[in-house]
Amino acid sequence: MNESVVWVLLFIPILFLFVPLLSKGEGFMTGMFRTNDILKAAKMPPEAVHMSRSIDLIYFPILCILLVGTYHMHFMLLAGDWDFWMDWKDRQWWPVVTPIVGITYCSAIMYYLWVNYRQPFGATLCIVCLLVGEWLTRYWGFYWWSHYPLNFVTPSTMIPGALMLDITMYLTRSWLITALVGGGFFGLLFYPGNWVIFGPTHLPVVVEGVLLSMADYMAHLYVRTGTPEYVRHIEQGSLRTFGGHTTVIAAFFAAFVSMLVFVVWWYLGKVYCTAFFYVKGKRGRIVQRDDVTAFGEEGFAQGIK
Incomplete structure (x- = not known):
């Protein structure tokens, strides 16, 4: 139970860090991303601004919890064994499968946060x-329940590629350049970023x-x-025909596919993370609008004056 106390102590400073950034009117995040200027341009009254901040304090923690659950389940279903076991972290398939699967949710959430909040x-x-x-x-599952040592089931990290x-x-403000440059580095940096952890x-x-x-x-x-995939030696792969440069070829292939996957999931984020409304005009014509002020009077959301 001492480990649980450590997890709680590590999580509390994160809450104290992000809650003031979301709630303060002149905090670091609001100054960096010109939140106040955006609110003035939207012509929102103080009551609406306060309501928006209160909703953010409830909504974003729920979003993080949903990300922990859904992204983890998605990643484990597609790249689970390569991330579960130490002997599956080889030089052939691990650098290929893991970043390709990992960039999916990153792309969709990047669309959501960038287009809607410029974050x-x-x-x-x-x-x-x-x-x-x-x-x-x-x-809780592998160590406490099944008694596997933690150094045998240590997960890989994709923080360098995500950064x-x-x-x-942030620098280019272009999703296409981000797909080509950022997506490429996401695949290329995966193996070097994990070498310090798994090299030994x-x-x-x-x-x-x-x-x-x-x-x-x-x-x-x-x-x-006792299934065959668990009793073989992972390091006996077919990419040895390329002269021993297995990891380099795998990394560049992962970089190329990561670019394509980023584009696909960027558009999936656009489809599933875009709010739209159906508005009926004076002549009875129904049209689709993506503007949140669609139901309100001119200049104000929801008719607030």
């Missing part, structure tokens, strides 16, 4: 929420006359299900 931290927010969900399941996505969006597990070790990596040796010590 350039969608990718980093997604990866942080993913890591929170992963560490909760690693501790490149957000920085590119690729070191060779001789066990009873057999040459293994440390990760494969750990896999033999902690037996899982």
Whole structure:
């Protein structure tokens, strides 16, 4: 239970950091992104501004909780084994599958936060929420419940690639450049960003006359299900025909596919994260509007004067 206390103590400073930034009228976030200028341009009365801030304080924590749950489930279904087990973190498939799956939610949430709020931290927010969900399941599910050591089920990180996505969006303000530059770096930086953590597990070790990596040796010590994918040696792959440059080829392939996946999920974010209204005109014609002031009088939302 001492570990639970540590998690709570780590989470409390985050709340104290973000709540004032969202609630204060002249906070760091409002000054950086010109929130007050935007509110003045929207001609919102003080009551509407206060109501908007109160809704934000309720809505954004719920959004983070939903991201922890849905993104974690999505990631585990598509790249679960490569992220679960140390012996699956190889030089061939792990650098390919993980960033391609990881950039999906990042792109959609980046559209939502950038288009609606001009906040350039969608990718980093997604990866942080993913890591929170992963560490909760690693501790309570794998370590506490199934007794796997944490260093055998340590999750990978995509923070460097997420920072490149957000920085590119913030500096260029172009989703296309972000897809080409940020998406490329998201795939390229995945393996180098994790090398400090998982590099020692690729070191060779001789066990009873057999040459293994440390990760494969750990896999033999902690037996899982007997299906073929769990009893093979991950490091025996087919990309050795490229002259041994397995990781470089895998990283560039992941970078290329990440660019394409970013574009697809950017448009998915546009489809599912855009509010629209049907307005009936004076002649009975019904049209679709994306403006939140569609139902209000001119200059004011919802007819507020």
